[in-house]
Amino acid sequence: MTGMLEPTPPAPALALPGDLQTRLLGRVTVEYHQEVASTNTRARELALAGAPEGTLVWAESQSGGRGRLGRPWHSPPGAGLYFSLILDPWPKENPSFLTLAAGLSVAEAINQMTSLQPGIKWPNDLLIQDKKIAGILAELDSGGLPPRFVVLGVGVNVNLQPTDIPDEIRDTAGSLLAATGKTWDRSALLGIILEKIEGNYLGLKAGRHNDILQRYRRNSITIGARVRVRQGHVVLEGQVRDVDHRGRLLLESTSGGSLMAVEAGEVSLVRPVF
Ligand code: BTN
Numbered sequence: 357m358t359g360m361l362e363p364t365p366p367a368p369a370l371a372l373p374g375d376l377q378t379r380l381l382g383r384v385t386v387e388y389h390q391e392v393a394s395t396n397t398r399a400r401e402l403a404l405a406g407a408p409e410g411t412l413v414w415a416e417s418q419s420g421g422r423g424r425l426g427r428p429w430h431s432p433p434g435a436g437l438y439f440s441l442i443l444d445p446w447p448k449e450n451p452s453f454l455t456l457a458a459g460l461s462v463a464e465a466i467n468q469m470t471s472l473q474p475g476i477k478w479p480n481d482l483l484i485q486d487k488k489i490a491g492i493l494a495e496l497d498s499g500g501l502p503p504r505f506v507v508l509g510v511g512v513n514v515n516l517q518p519t520d521i522p523d524e525i526r527d528t529a530g531s532l533l534a535a536t537g538k539t540w541d542r543s544a545l546l547g548i549i550l551e552k553i554e555g556n557y558l559g560l561k562a563g564r565h566n567d568i569l570q571r572y573r574r575n576s577i578t579i580g581a582r583v584r585v586r587q588g589h590v591v592l593e594g595q596v597r598d599v600d601h602r603g604r605l606l607l608e609s610t611s612g613g614s615l616m617a618v619e620a621g622e623v624s625l626v627r628p629v630f
Pocket of ligand 1: 394395396418421422423429437440510512
């Protein structure tokens, strides 16, 4: 004891809400970074070192945030939510369904907080007024079968100004601020998202798969739409009839009328030209 006061560490600009209602997510291991390359990469390191289910890694900003299909995820400080969770791969025979449940959870959380109604573009892009405001990157343990964990990464453009969004995606990316003209409390939103993900994740584990699929269908902007699905060099085109119990897109091909179950790909909606 020197009598000198220890310097107080700077308070995180972002904090978990004191009234967080989860019992698993963010309860045992929580790691906060002012800046990290990618919360998904860090969560994977922790999972490989034995961190438990429910571990939360979140950051004020990311220097190498990653999106689906190898794209970057722009992650400026003070404006977005960037976090990753370590979860059990579930359902065991089809863990990719979990990513649909996660997209639904984020849509429901945004709706609860802002009254906006984000549409889900399959599999889990959230759009408001045709602009993407949130995305999910799920990465499965690649160390062997069965996979031991999944890292579920969530990025939400909360208070990004249009000028915070890089030119090359400004036409397609938006934010809650841009959609409403208001700034939103990121900590409160983080809390609601964690509660919704936990509810749906535990719901899946308890066998309430059909209920989640029904709610996913209600929020989908892909079901019923005419779409193009890019799978590398292959492009499929047709009308989406449904999303099945495995989370696959059921596409009625424009050319042949046959129904295909699509597991992966980049969907774009084809608008009718009048
Ligand atoms: C997408 O392309 O739609 C997925 C975007 C996922 C971004 C989040 S931000 C937190 C986590 N860490 C990452 O590097 N990516 C995910």
